[in-house]
Each structure stands twice: as C-alpha cells, then as structure tokens.
Amino acid sequence: MSLRIVVTVKYVPDATGDRHFAKDLTVDRDDVDGLLSELDEYAVEQALQIAENADDAEVTVLTVGPEDAKDALRKALSMGADKAIHVEDDDLHGTDVMGTSLVLAKAIEKAGYDLVISGMASTDGTAGVVPALLAERLGVPQVTLLSEVSVEDGVVTGRRDGDTASEQLEAQLPAVVSVTDQSGEARYPSFKGIMAAKKKPVQAWDLSDLDIEAEEVGLEGAWTKVDSATERPARTAGTIVTDEGEGGKQLAEFLASQKFI
Amino acid sequence: MAEVLVYVDHMDGAVRKPTLELLTLARRIGEPVAVAVGAGAENTASTLAEHGAARVLTHDASEYADYLVVPKVDALQAAYEAVSPAAVLVPSSAEGKEIAARLAVRIGSGIITDAVDLEAGDEGPVATQSVFAASYSTKSRVSKGTPVITVKPNSAPVEAAPAAGAVEALAVSFSAQATGTKVAARTPRESTGRPELTEAAIVVSGGRGVNGAGNFAIIEALADSLGAAVGASRAAVDAGWYPHTNQVGQTGKSVSPQLYIASGISGAIQHRAGMQTSKTIVAINKDSEAPIFDLVDYGVVGDLFEVVPQLTEEIKARKG
Numbered sequence: 205m206s207l208r209i210v211v212t213v214k215y216v217p218d219a220t221g222d223r224h225f226a227k228d229l230t231v232d233r234d235d236v237d238g239l240l241s242e243l244d245e246y247a248v249e250q251a252l253q254i255a256e257n258a259d260d261a262e263v264t265v266l267t268v269g270p271e272d273a274k275d276a277l278r279k280a281l282s283m284g285a286d287k288a289i290h291v292e293d294d295d296l297h298g299t300d301v302m303g304t305s306l307v308l309a310k311a312i313e314k315a316g317y318d319l320v321i322s323g324m325a326s327t328d329g330t331a332g333v334v335p336a337l338l339a340e341r342l343g344v345p346q347v348t349l350l351s352e353v354s355v356e357d358g359v360v361t362g363r364r365d366g367d368t369a370s371e372q373l374e375a376q377l378p379a380v381v382s383v384t385d386q387s388g389e390a391r392y393p394s395f396k397g398i399m400a401a402k403k404k405p406v407q408a409w410d411l412s413d414l415d416i417e418a419e420e421v422g423l424e425g426a427w428t429k430v431d432s433a434t435e436r437p438a439r440t441a442g443t444i445v446t447d448e449g450e451g452g453k454q455l456a457e458f459l460a461s462q463k464f465i
Numbered sequence: 466m467a468e469v470l471v472y473v474d475h476m477d478g479a480v481r482k483p484t485l486e487l488l489t490l491a492r493r494i495g496e497p498v499a500v501a502v503g504a505g506a507e508n509t510a511s512t513l514a515e516h517g518a519a520r521v522l523t524h525d526a527s528e529y530a531d532y533l534v535v536p537k538v539d540a541l542q543a544a545y546e547a548v549s550p551a552a553v554l555v556p557s558s559a560e561g562k563e564i565a566a567r568l569a570v571r572i573g574s575g576i577i578t579d580a581v582d583l584e585a586g587d588e589g590p591v592a593t594q595s596v597f598a599a600s601y602s603t604k605s606r607v608s609k610g611t612p613v614i615t616v617k618p619n620s621a622p623v624e625a626a627p628a629a630g631a632v633e634a635l636a637v638s639f640s641a642q643a644t645g646t647k648v649a650a651r652t653p654r655e656s657t658g659r660p661e662l663t664e665a666a667i668v669v670s671g672g673r674g675v676n677g678a679g680n681f682a683i684i685e686a687l688a689d690s691l692g693a694a695v696g697a698s699r700a701a702v703d704a705g706w707y708p709h710t711n712q713v714g715q716t717g718k719s720v721s722p723q724l725y726i727a728s729g730i731s732g733a734i735q736h737r738a739g740m741q742t743s744k745t746i747v748a749i750n751k752d753s754e755a756p757i758f759d760l761v762d763y764g765v766v767g768d769l770f771e772v773v774p775q776l777t778e779e780i781k782a783r784k785g
Contacts, residue, residue: 219715220734223597243716301566302575327715328597331578332559333566336534340567345645346534349559351709361649364533366559367661367710368476372650373533379646385716386709427575427609431591434602439746439760446753447767452775455747456783458763462745464667464691464724465783 207261207355210317211251212308212338213244213280215273216328223328228423229430230298231328233270240276243323245390248280250383251321252391254355262286264315268296268307274406281401282393289315293410298423301329305337307421310414312342319360320380324349335382345375351386467495467551471518472541472564474556475501478508482664483556483618488516490583490621494590495551497628498522500544500635502537503529507632514630516623522547522635533646534560536639538567543637545572550611552590554583557615565615574610581620581721581742590614598715598738618663619721654710662694662711667724668743670696670713671706672736674729674751674769678706683773684728690780696720696740698730714739728769732757749773 217223217236226232248265255261265280267273268291277288291311299307312320320342325332339346347353350362350373360381361374393401411418419425445454459465469491474481484499491497499518501509506523513521522544528536541564545553555565557579569576580592589612594603607613662668669691671684681695688695697707699714713720715738725743730736732748732755740746741760748757753766765772 219598219738223600225601229603300575301578302569305570324716330596330715331562333562333576333578336563336566337570340538340570340642343642345642346563347646348533348563365710366654368654370652370654371533371648373646374649375646427569427607428577428605429608430603430605432604433596436595436600436602436741439762442746442758442762442764444753444758444761444764444766447765447772449771450775451749451765451767451772452777453779455749455763455765455772455776456779458747459724459780460783462724462762464745465780 207255207258208316208318209251209255209261209263210312210315210320211247211263211265211280211285212320212322212334213248213265213267213276214241214326215239215267215269215276216241216326219327225433228298229433230423233272238272238275240279241323241327243325243327243385246383246385246387247321247323248283248285249390250353250387252284254319254353258355264289266308266311266315267291268304268311277406278401279393281404282398283391284397287404288406289409290406291409291414295411295418295422298426299421300426300428301331301333301337302427303421303425305334305341307414307416308334309338309341310416311409312338314414318377319355322380322382324382324384335380339380342380345379347373347375347379348382350381350383353381353383353387468498468548469495470541470544470548470550470553471497471499472553472555472561473499473501473509473513474558474561475505475509478505480509480512481556482623483616485512485516485623486618486621487554487556487616488513488518488626489624490616491554492517492626493583494585498548498550500541502540510630510632514628515625517626517628518630519628521630521632523632524635524637526637528639528643531648532644533648534563534567535643535645537564538571539639539643540635540637541568542571544635545611547635552612552614555613555615557617562615565613569613572610574613575607576613577605577607578615580614580616583614583616595742598734599741617719617721659688660692660694662696662713662718663720665694665720665722667691667693667726668696668713668720668722668740669693669726669728670698670730671701671728672698672730673700675701675706676729681707683770683777687726687773687777690777690784698736727757728773730757731755732760
C-alpha cells in the first residue's frame with residue numbers, strides 16, 4: 205500500500221524584507237513579498253527522499269493561507285511533490301497557532317496520511333509548536349526536531365540533537381515528524397520540475413469542507429490577543445574605531461568602562 | 466492568592482537558571498507551585514524554595530527518560546488538574562515549548578511562546594514578545610482558557626525569595642500516547658565547562674571571518690577570559706567549523722546576554738534575529754561596511770586575528 209506523506213508548509217513574508225504589522229495587528233502581507241518558508245523546504249526535501257526510498261509513496265503538500273499562498277505550494281510541487289491542498293477561507297484571517305493547528309489537523313485527516321512532515325518552525329511566527337500540536341490533535345506519535353530521519357517497515361527513526369544530549373528516536377506510523385535545517389540541503393526545482401508543477405493538481409478547501417465553524421478560527425476566535433506592537437527603536441550609533449595596532453586594547457578599555465572586566 | 470504552575474527544567478535535580486527566572490515572573494502573578502518530574506525531582510525542592518516555590522510537586526518514573534515529551538505533558542496536566550492554577554509557565558526550550566503546546570490543546574487554552582517579559586494585567590498576564598527578528602516588540606495575552614506561556618532564558622533576574630517549598634507527591638497516570646515515541650539511545654553532549662549559550666551573561670561569537678575550525682581556538686580563548694559562552698554564525702556552522710548547538714540566529718539559538726561580541730560576522734538578518742536584543746553589542750570585522758556595525762555600541766574595524774588575541778591578553782592582564 206502506498207505511503208501517504210503530507211508535508212505542511214507555510215507562506216511567509218520574506219525575512220529579508222521590511223516586515224510590519226497591519227492595523228488589526230496581524231502580519232502585514234501586502235507590503236512584503238511572500239515565499240515558501242525556508243525551513244519548510246527541508247521538510248519537503250525529506251519527504252521526497254523518504255518517498256524515493258519507498259516502493260510506492262505519494263507526497264501531498266498542504267498549506268493554510270491566503271490566495272498568494274499558492275506560490276508556496278507551487279514551489280513545493282516544482283521540487284517534486286505530487287499534489288497540493290490549499291485551505292483558504294476569508295474567515296481564517298488572524299488565526300493564531302491553536303487555530304492553525306486545528307485546521308491543519310482536520311485537513312490532514314481528510315486527506316488521509318501515514319506520515320506528516322513539518323519544518324522546525326516558520327520564519328515569521330517562529331513558535332515551532334505546530335508539529336507537537338498536530339501530534340496531540342491527531343493522537344499519533346511526535347518525532348520532532350530531527351536532523352536525520354528515515355522510514356522503514358512502518359517505523360520512523362531519527363536523530364534529535366538537543367542541548368544536553370543527542371537522542372535516537374523511533375515510533376510506529378502514522379506519526380508526525382519535524383525536521384531541522386541540519387537534515388540536509390533542500391533541492392532546487394529543475395526546469396522540468398517547474399513545468400511539471402503547472403499540471404499538478406491543487407485542491408482548494410474552505411472551512412465548511414473541514415466542518416470547522418468560523419467562530420473557532422480567525423482573529424475573533426483566536427486563543428490569544430495581541431494588544432500592541434511597537435517598532436523597536438533603532439540602536440543608537442556606537443563608537444567605531446579602526447585598528448591601527450591598538451584596537452584590542454581600545455576594546456578592552458571600552459569593556460572595562462562598561463564594567464565587563 | 467492564585468497559584469501559578471511553574472514547570473521545572475532540571476538535570477538530575479540540579480535546577481537550570483531559566484526555571485529560577487520563571488519563579489521571579491510567577492511571583493508577579495501569584496504564588497508559584499513548581500512541578501518537577503524525572504530522576505532527582507525531589508532534589509530540586511530546596512533551590513526552588515529559596516526562589517519562591519510555595520509547593521513542589523514531584524514524580525519520578527522511567528517513562529520520562531525512555532519516551533519523548535508526552536509523559537511530561539501527562540505530568541503537567543495532572544498538576545494542572547490538582548492545582549487549578551491562574552497560569553502555567555514553562556521554560557522556552559525546544560522541549561518546553563512542545564510540552565506547553567500539547568498541554569494547551571488538552572486544557573483548551575491559548576498559548577504564548579518565547580515571552581521575554583511578563584506582568585500581571587486586568588485580563589490576565591501580559592506577555593512581551595520580540596518578533597520579526599527583534600524589530601518589533603508585542604504585548605499579548607491568552608484570551609481563552611488558563612494562560613500557558615513559555616518564557617525565554619534571561620528574561621528576568623533570579624531573585625532570592627524564601628518560601629516553604631513543601632514537597633508533595635504528584636499522582637500521574639500516563640496516557641495511551643505516552644509511550645508512542647521511544648528514546649532508543651541517548652548520547653549526552655560533552656560538557657565544555659563554559660556557560661550554556663542561552664543563559665550566559667556574555668557571549669563571544671565567530672563567523673565566516675574566523676575562516677576555519679582550528680581558528681575558533683582564538684574565539685574560545687577570548688570567551689574563557691571573560692567566562693563567556695561561545696556562539697557561531699550560520700556561515701561558520703554550515704562550513705562545519707563549529708557545532709550547530711552553538712549557532713546563534715534565526716535557525717539556531719536566540720540569545721540576549723549583557724554583552725555580545727561578534728567576531729568576523731557580517732550581521733545578516735539571519736544572525737541579527739538571534740542576538741539583536743543583547744544589552745551591549747561589540748563587533749570586530751575587517752569590512753567597515755558590514756551591517757553588524759549598525760548595531761554596535763563599540764566596533765573595531767580590523768583583522769580579528771590581530772584584534773581578538775590582543776583583547777584576550779589585555780583582559781587577562783587587567784584581571785591579573
């Protein structure tokens with residue numbers, strides 16, 4: 205039987221752009237270019253590698269996001285994913301991490317899955333909790349923050365490098381996996397891949413397809429409320445000296461004046 | 466007074482500093498009740514009591530070491546049900562965030578991650594977060610259920626606040642999911658003898674300009690002269706010069722020390738995201754146009770192979 209892999213991906217504002225908040229304190233998506241979150245490319249890559257090593261596998265990329273989020277799906281499809289699901293609904297605007305994980309979990313269940321693969325965090329929200337939330341909601345093992353992953357005979361194994369120890373993990377499928385940026389360089393889409401992606405199916409679902417009420421998500425339904433967002437004042441200009449043989453000593457003098465020595 | 470649950474991060478009973486910082490923040494909201502599980506849990510009590518824990522709920526079982534995350538979620542949920550707290554605070558480690566998130570689903574609560582400050586508010590605790598690579602600061606609160614909040618290291622001072630710290634056995638029954646992910650093997654990381662990167666008061670980092678794994682010895686020497694932790698930029702880590710656990714930046718650790726010294730680091734957004742909130746920033750770089758100089762309190766344009774050893778020697782001389 206085919207190994208069904210669902211990769212969750214997010215369309216995020218470019219981190220190298222000038223990111224801002226909109227008036228309702230949600231992320232302003234209009235003024236900054238969006239793209240597939242870099243950390244999700246690693247998830248797509250590992251999904252493709254697992255699929256290539258399986259006798260029969262299908263990789264579906266799933267995103268929850270506005271119209272433009274299709275770009276993130278196209279990128280994943282051009283890397284080699286087989287099909288895509290786009291959950292889009294005006295009522296989703298302002299959904300927080302709890303709501304997003306609810307929508308993703310319902311969509312994953314509807315799509316059918318043996319393995320869910322996510323990135324370690326998004327590059328905009330950066331919470332890094334969606335994989336754990338999905339495992340909890342789906343009631344399947346959580347095998348997260350892996351820098352190495354493989355699947356064999358219905359068992360997923362991987363290495364989780366923590367601060368105090370490196371752990372070798374294993375769990376039976378179905379399971380939720382997340383991979384770090386150490387899991388292996390993500391491939392670039394080939395020209396052939398880009399052309400092929402245009403013909404791959406992108407399914408569109410809205411909240412009613414997932415039996416989710418509008419009140420459960422969106423800004424009003426969010427489990428958290430942002431009261432204010434303040435731009436950090438630019439750091440005041442410091443002293444810059446050019447080393448003419450005494451740079452290290454000058455620096456030591458500064459550190460001493462600040463009581464660090 | 467309302468009780469606030471604090472999840473304890475400890476190693477065989479030795480409490481890590483971020484947990485003591487959580488106790489400081491918990492006391493702003495109510496009376497701290499600590500939850501410590503795993504080997505040595507009971508040994509955490511005296512330290513926790515000194516820093517304000519009124520009660521310390523403990524439980525040990527082999528499941529905590531043998532399976533990933535879920536047994537700890539079961540324990541925290543048991544404590545939540547026993548205490549009915551006003552809020553649940555968890556250290557913002559990779560594991561801490563996962564534990565907190567799963568608890569939040571179970572108790573129908575919202576979650577705020579990576580808070581850098583916390584204060585009491587009329588509608589519950591207000592958390593400050595540093596977002597978009599620290600270019601914005603937001604204030605938020607949990608609007609559904611009991612607030613579950615994870616807090617980053619170095620977000621509050623450690624304060625002595627003696628309390629009873631009465632040890633109580635926590636009754637935990639493990640869920641069906643508890644044994645889902647087996648920890649088949651564990652290799653402890655070798656201790657460098659240096660402070661933990663995210664907890665250190667001073668961090669000395671090296672980047673592309675260090676130009677080789679062997680050259681990191683001069684970064685380490687400077688760090689050791691200051692009792693600092695060693696960090697590395699993504700470029701240095703990707704080149705294989707320094708371990709990923711030391712990476713500072715968006716895909717590594719985010720640090721907020723009293724003093725951050727960047728050597729041979731240009732200051733790309735990827736790196737700035739992880740160190741921009743440091744109190745004092747110092748940089749040494751050959752390129753006077755490097756964006757890192759926009760952030761510094763003091764910068765030296767020069768060759769790090771000249772400047773850093775001279776700085777190290779001068780610090781040693783001054784310290785005597």
